[in-house]
Structure formats: C-alpha cells, structure tokens
Amino acid sequence: SYELTQPPSVSVSPGQTASITCSGDKLGDKYACWYRQKPGQSPVLVIYQDSQRPSGIPERFFGSNSGNTATLTISGTQAMDEADYYCQAWDSSTAVFGGGTKLTVL
C-alpha cells in the first residue's frame, strides 16, 4: 500500500520559516494537499493541488511538490500556526494521509 512519510516534529522560532516535508513514491506525479489540525478541532485544508491556497488561508502558507517530496512552507511563522500538519494524496482511488508533523513555535 502507498505510504506518505512526514517528520514527527518540526520546531521554528517566531517570524522564521518552517518547512514540513512529505515523502512518497513518485508523489510529484500526484496532487498533494495539506491540513492543519489544532488540539480539539477538526482538520482544516491549508493547501490543495500542490500549491493552491483556499480562501482565508494566509499567503505565508506555500506548497510545492516535485519528485518524491511535497513541502509545506510557512513563512513568518506565528504562534497561531502551532498545530499538527498532515499531508494527503490519492493512490489507486484510495486516500492516504501522512503520519502528521507537530509544528512547535518556540
């Protein structure tokens, strides 16, 4: 079965740039999307189709996808960005989520 691999945790200082990676076999040939989940809340879509931002998502959220890796980049990270982030893609009509990355803003 298809797998997506994320680092368990990423730390960043306020105002700096955070990068969260998501690796999968030929992931660049698929569309990747990203979700943010804060404690006690439902996931929220922050990036879809590799690099598109839904309305209401700040411009500091940027997505890319090439080769075997999709990357979520958050520039000028703020305390409010602290959350768990999940990547997701489709393989053979099956949705797959990455294991999630806890972003800590120190």
Place this chain on the structure above:
Amino acid sequence: EVQLVQSGAEVKKPGESLKISCRVSEYSFTSYWIAWVRQMPGKGLEWMGIIYLADSNTRYSPSFQGQLTISADKSISTAYLQWNSLKASDTAMYYCARTPSTTSGYFDYWGQGTLVTVSS
C-alpha cells in the same frame, strides 16, 4: 456556507452495534464524495472509506474493508458509518469530510467529529 453536521458522542459496550451520521447542508450534495476518517486518541488521521451519494458508489480502505459499512440516504443528504460489533479498539474520533474527486480531490469541508467510546 457548506456545513457537515455529525451526530453526537456515543458510549457503547464491546459487541454492540452503532450507526453514526453526517448531514450535509448543501443542495448539490450529490455532486460530492463523503469520506470517513478515523483519529484514534493521540494519533494521526486514517482514511476509512468514501461514498458518492448520487449512486452510492462506495470504496473502502483495505485496512477497514469488512470491518464496517458506509452508506447514505440522498433524500436527507446524510452519510452513515456503521459497525455491527464494536471493539474497544474502535474507540476514536470519527470525522466526515467532503471531496469533489477521488483521484485528485482534497477534503475541503469537515464535520465537527463524533467521539465513539467503546468500553465494558
């Protein structure tokens, strides 16, 4: 605004049956797929399966195939997740989510979650 409204929290005993629901407030509900996603305590998101309301076309994750049933009633814009015999390991938060496609789609709207607790 599209809303996915899920049924309330449930506390069940092992071996009992359960059906939880997800109602979509959207007139074009039939144009979308509704997925179910499990999140066990302190763990990540797991895709369980999906249903297309227009024709009840259903697909399951291999990990969940045979363990539960996904169904829908398009007349009331509601999707369901059902267990015939719950296990303690089914204790989790269950989310429904909407996507326009099962090949390149993204889950743009999510329900608030239904917490299922299975304990003797």
